[in-house]
Amino acid sequence: MPNPYLPSWEYIPDGEPRVFGNRVYVYGSHDEAGSDRFCDFKLKVWSADVNDLANWVCHGDSFHTRVDRDHASNTDWTDRELYAPDVIEKDGKYYLYAYIIGSVGCVAVSDRPEGPFELLSTYQVPDHSDPLLTERIMIDPGVLVDDDGRVYIYCGYLRSYMAELNAANMVEVLPGTFQKDFIPVEEPFSFFEACSPRKVGDTYYLIYSPKQGSRLDYATSKSPTGPFEYGGTIVDNGVDYPGGNNHGSICQINGQWYIFYHRMTNNTVMSRRACVERIEILPDGRIPQVEMTSLGFDRSLSPYRYTPADYACVLKGGCYITERNTLERAIVHIVDESVIGFKYYDFGEDYSSKTMEFTAKIRGCGNKGTMRILLDDAAEGTEIGSCEIGPGDGIAKAVVSCVTGVHSIYFVFDDGYSGYFGEFFEGRPICELEGFVFHK
Known part of the structure; x- marks a missing residue:
C-alpha cells in the first residue's frame, strides 16, 4: 500500500x-x-x-x-x-x-x-x-x-x-x-x-x-x-x-x-x-536515516497502474496537495519551475521497445505550459519526454522513451511564456495534476 x-x-x-x-x-x-x-x-x-x-x-x-x-x-x-x-x-x-x-x-x-x-x-x-x-x-x-x-x-x-x-x-x-x-x-x-x-x-x-x-x-x-x-x-x-x-x-x-x-x-x-x-536497525543499534518515498508498505510501485497525484513525495516550487472533496485530491498551484516527484517505480525489463506512452489527468488553469518527465533527479536526471499543457481540463499525453529497471519519476513544469510580456504571467498556475500512468 x-x-x-x-x-x-x-x-x-x-x-x-x-x-x-x-x-x-x-x-x-x-x-x-x-x-x-x-x-x-x-x-x-x-x-x-x-x-x-x-x-x-x-x-x-x-x-x-x-x-x-x-x-x-x-x-x-x-x-x-x-x-x-x-x-x-x-x-x-x-x-x-x-x-x-x-x-x-x-x-x-x-x-x-x-x-x-x-x-x-x-x-x-x-x-x-x-x-x-x-x-x-x-x-x-x-x-x-x-x-x-x-x-x-x-x-x-x-x-x-x-x-x-x-x-x-x-x-x-x-x-x-x-x-x-x-x-x-x-x-x-x-x-x-x-x-x-x-x-x-x-x-x-x-x-x-x-x-x-x-x-x-x-x-x-x-x-x-x-x-x-x-x-x-x-x-x-x-x-x-x-x-x-x-x-x-x-x-x-x-x-x-x-x-x-x-x-x-x-x-x-x-x-x-x-x-x-x-x-533498518543495525547490529550496533543505529538506525540510518531514510528518505520519504511514495512506497508505503510496497517494495516498488507499478508505472502501468494509475498513480493518484497525492502519492507525491517531492513537492517544490509552491505546489501542494489539496482535497477538493472526499473523493478528489490534486496537486495545485503548479507554477513555472515547480517540481513534483514520486519514488520508486519498477518498469520491468523490455528490450524490444524503444518508446512507450504517458498520460496525465490534469485540470487546466487557463494558461499554457510544458511538463517535462525525468528519471532519478529533477535537475540532472534523464529526460524521457514532455507534455504540452493547454488552458483547459483534460488529458495530457506524450510518447516517451521506453524505460527499464527501478526509477524515481519527476515532473518539472515550464510556464510556456516568454518574450517582452512574459513577466506578466509569472506566478500564474499552469495546471492542476490529478494523476498519471505509463502504458505500452
Whole structure:
C-alpha cells in the first residue's frame, strides 16, 4: 500500500503503531481536511493483518471528548481537543493514554485493542509532587511496559518528562520517579515533543521530534530511565516537501522494521496524513536515516497502474496537495519551475521497445505550459519526454522513451511564456495534476 497508506480521505497524524496478535494497529490523533487547528474531539483506530498490509480496516471511533451523532462523551470535565494517544497491553487489558488540551490527561481501558475505550481515570499524582506534575505537562504520552512488568510514561512539550506508573492501577505516578529533561533540550538532542518509547532487545529507544520540527530523531539507553545517548534522525518530512511537525514511532512487522510518521496536505500544517517507510536497525543499534518515498508498505510501485497525484513525495516550487472533496485530491498551484516527484517505480525489463506512452489527468488553469518527465533527479536526471499543457481540463499525453529497471519519476513544469510580456504571467498556475500512468 503506497503512501499515504490509509484511505485518501482519512487524516490520522501522530501515529503510534502496535502489533497485538496477528494485527498491526495505528493509534493517532484525528485531523480534519483544511482545518485551522490540530486534531479534533475524537480518536479512531485502524488495523491490518500483519500478512496483508495493503488492506486497512477502520474500527470506528474509540474515544470522545464531545458528543456527536453516534457517541456520548467519555469525559465529563472537559470537551477540549484530544492529542496524540498511545495504547499498550497489560495483563489482557488495553490501556489508552491521551493528552487533552488544558487537562491533566486521561487513561482509558478496553478488553479489545480496537476499543472502544472507557475512561479509567486522569493521572494520579502523589501529594507534594514537583509542581510540574500538577501543571498539565503530560503532553503526547508514550508508554512502555517493560519485560519485568514495570510501566513507564514519557511525555513533554519544549521539555521532556518521564515517570514510573503503578502497574497495579496504570494511572498513579509512583513517588520519587519523576524526571525532567531525560532528553535534553540542548544540541544534539534538541528535544521538542512527541515522545514514543520502544524496547528492542536490551536497548531502549525514545523516538521524538526535535526543535527542527519536521524530523523524527531517536535516543538510546540501556535503562528505561536513562541516561540516553543521541542517535540521529530517522526521517524528515520537510525534505523537498512542505514540512511541518512530525510524530510517530518504529514497529517491527513480520521481521521488517518501519518508521510511522505523517505528512502535510491542504497547504497547512494541520491536515496530516499517515505515512510509513522501511527502516533498518543495525547490529550496533543505529538506525540510518531514510528518505520519504511514495512506497508505503510496497517494495516498488507499478508505472502501468494509475498513480493518484497525492502519492507525491517531492513537492517544490509552491505546489501542494489539496482535497477538493472526499473523493478528489490534486496537486495545485503548479507554477513555472515547480517540481513534483514520486519514488520508486519498477518498469520491468523490455528490450524490444524503444518508446512507450504517458498520460496525465490534469485540470487546466487557463494558461499554457510544458511538463517535462525525468528519471532519478529533477535537475540532472534523464529526460524521457514532455507534455504540452493547454488552458483547459483534460488529458495530457506524450510518447516517451521506453524505460527499464527501478526509477524515481519527476515532473518539472515550464510556464510556456516568454518574450517582452512574459513577466506578466509569472506566478500564474499552469495546471492542476490529478494523476498519471505509463502504458505500452
